[in-house]
Amino acid sequence: MAHLLVTGGAGFIGSNFVHHVVAHTDHTVSVLDKLTYAGNPASLEGLPGTRVKLVQGDIADAALVDRLFAESDAVVHYAAESHNDNSLDDPRPFLDTNIVGTYTLLEAARRHGTRFHHISTDEVYGDLELDDPERFTETTPYNPSSPYSSTKAGSDLLVRAWVRSFGVRATISNCSNNYGPRQHVEKFIPRQITNVLQGIRPKLYGAGLNVRDWIFADDHSSAVLTILEKGRLGETYLVGADGEKSNKDVVELVLRLMGRPADAYDHVVDRAGHDLRYAIDSSRLRDELGWRPSYADFESGLGATIDWYRENESWWAPAKAATEASYARKGQ
Secondary structure, three states: OOEEEEEOOOOHHHHHHHHHHHHHOOOEEEEEEOOOOOOOHHHHOOOOOOOEEEEEOOOOOHHHHHHHHHOOOEEEEOOOOOOHHHHHHOOHHHHHHHHHHHHHHHHHHHHHOOEEEEEEEHHHHOOEOOOOOOOEOOOOOOOOOOHHHHHHHHHHHHHHHHHHHHOOOEEEEEEOEEEOOOOOOOOHHHHHHHHHHOOOOOEEEOOOOOEEEEEEHHHHHHHHHHHHHHOOOOOEEEEOOOOEEEHHHHHHHHHHHOOOOOOOOEEEOOOOOOOOEOOEOOHHHHHHHOOOOOOOOHHHHHHHHHHHHHHOHHHHHHHHHHHHHHHHHOOO
């Protein structure tokens, strides 16, 4: 049994990872989360208090981070400012958390010799043309296009530098777009689902032709646990489930699964600098470490996600009105 420190563990993919660890291992977990608007203690409800402890704090707080690293066998770093639209409005929090926060954690890992796994995104690679047959691999050059993706690229490079320069025992994973339970309603899929549940027409950026490579959050969690246990130190692993879908296809599938006409949505102004296509080649993870996704069928995962939002309105409703008001001010 090990004790894990999970940064950002009250956020979407972090909390799903904590649930996965509790369900599939005997590990205990400390969650370090600043509890900004995207962190929700309710996402950890139902987990045993003997195995999961929530600590509210900032990953840039060096003294707090040092104390928690001293108690931990390994650290999984999910904490990040992650919403592209917010990074266009105000890049500064993305620098503070994604760059300075990651630096603070790496210095603690260096002092304590702690095993460190860094969670990142496929957005660091920029985007692909819609008709390009290629997919991102671990050797794809970085080409970020937003304050969010550039700060995540910067944090990845910090991890690589601390591995090479100081011998930090770290791995990195860059994952495709996650969907599933406990995702904030500002994000694409939960926004459309909760719109339908509230009788609001879903919204689609531009023509909706932009393609994302979707993975169910629990599959991401199983991949991270596999890398933590078996991954080669210093390596990067791409995590994906071959889930390429256009935004238009996703909205229409949400509507169909929820019993609505497939064309019952509105087009809104496109997002600035909207990347065209992301696509992940996860061959290294599958071939070297034997990982496979459980939700290879996007429709079944989306159906499970819809069921969760339908059954957990008390979790998402408090943030819904303010989120829609924010989008409305942007014409989105």
